Amino acid sequence: xxxxxxxxxxxxxxxxxxxxxxxxxxxxxxxxxxxxxxxxxxxxxxxxxxxxxxxxxxxxxxxxxxxxxxxxxxxxxxxxxxxxxxxxxxxxxxxxxxxxxxxxxxxxxxxxxxxxxxxxxxxxxxxxxxxxxxxxxxxxxxxxxxxxxxxxxxxxxxxxxxxxxxxxxxxxxxxxxxxxxxxxxxxxxxxxxxxxxxxxxxxxxxxxxxxxxxxxxxxxxxxxxxxxxxxxxxxxxxxxxxxxxxxxxxxxxxxxxxxxxxxxxxxxxxxxxxxxxxxxxx
Numbered sequence: 001x002x003x004x005x006x007x008x009x010x011x012x013x014x015x016x017x018x019x020x021x022x023x024x025x026x027x028x029x030x031x032x033x034x035x036x037x038x039x040x041x042x043x044x045x046x047x048x049x050x051x052x053x054x055x056x057x058x059x060x061x062x063x064x065x066x067x068x069x070x071x072x073x074x075x076x077x078x079x080x081x082x083x084x085x086x087x088x089x090x091x092x093x094x095x096x097x098x099x100x101x102x103x104x105x106x107x108x109x110x111x112x113x114x115x116x117x118x119x120x121x122x123x124x125x126x127x128x129x130x131x132x133x134x135x136x137x138x139x140x141x142x143x144x145x146x147x148x149x150x151x152x153x154x155x156x157x158x159x160x161x162x163x164x165x166x167x168x169x170x171x172x173x174x175x176x177x178x179x180x181x182x183x184x185x186x187x188x189x190x191x192x193x194x195x196x197x198x199x200x201x202x203x204x205x206x207x208x209x210x211x212x213x214x215x216x217x218x219x220x221x222x223x224x225x226x227x228x229x230x231x232x233x234x235x236x237x238x239x240x241x242x243x244x245x246x247x248x249x250x251x252x253x254x255x256x257x258x259x260x261x262x263x264x265x266x267x268x269x270x271x272x273x274x275x276x277x278x279x280x281x282x
Contacts, residue, residue, distance in 0.1 A: 028077045039094060040094075045059060060088050082127075087116060098160075108153065109126055110125060110127075121134075122149075123135030123150045134172055135149070136177065139201075151212065165189045194251070196215070196246040197209065198211055200243075212228070228246065228262065229270075246267070247265045250264070
């Protein structure tokens with residue numbers, strides 16, 4: 001008895017659907033531990049091959065990676081469950097708050113693209129528990145209301161306090177964000193948020209913030225781009241000519257004694273001659 005062509009076609013369709021179904025999300029409670037020694041994301045997608053990821057593994061610019069060559073969290077792990085986003089929206093700023101000591105792992109991050117649902121923007125500070133700090137709330141002390149992006153990120157404070165802070169935030173559309181709510185909560189919780197932005201904004205005729213500056217959510221400018229780079233590199237608009245950007249931030253040291261070392265990456269490379277004149281710090 002010959003098989004019905006319809007049965008064969010149905011079986012083929014089932015196989016095709018099965019092959020297109022995304023693999024089950026990894027258990028971030030386990031994989032996030034890969035990043036205990038450091039974490040980062042890349043600007044571009046690439047294909048990797050090593051003992052951890054196997055052959056010809058696609059790595060997205062939205063994945064969270066470890067310096068040892070492991071994937072700590074995919075972009076799907078970060079945005080699907082808390083924000084109902086199933087497309088890759090990239091990964092820009094990132095700070096691992098808690099590896100699971102106080103419940104579920106908590107990761108703070110920003111994306112390269114806006115949510116297709118409108119529930120977050122590319123400059124908002126997101127948490128994997130679903131909390132969102134609008135970009136405007138971060139920039140509120142500078143009186144900047146438009147989304148200027150978010151690149152580097154470092155959050156200071158006891159992890160347990162940051163977890164409680166992130167668990168008590170109001171919805172993204174709460175008008176209190178525009179009235180200094182974030183700054184009040186940060187002060188109450190003894191938390192600092194340092195970050196960099198993606199663009200340039202003018203604060204006044206003579207004052208500005210560049211994408212290479214490190215600023216704080218309390219309204220202070222922590223470091224200019226010219227302060228970060230060696231004095232014989234021409235960094236520092238307006239006096240020295242070039243802003244190299246600040247893409248990633250990591251701070252090591254003892255915050256209690258203010259002995260902090262700032263590690264960072266730049267957005268553009270420097271392959272020119274160093275300048276001979278040693279400019280003073282801005």
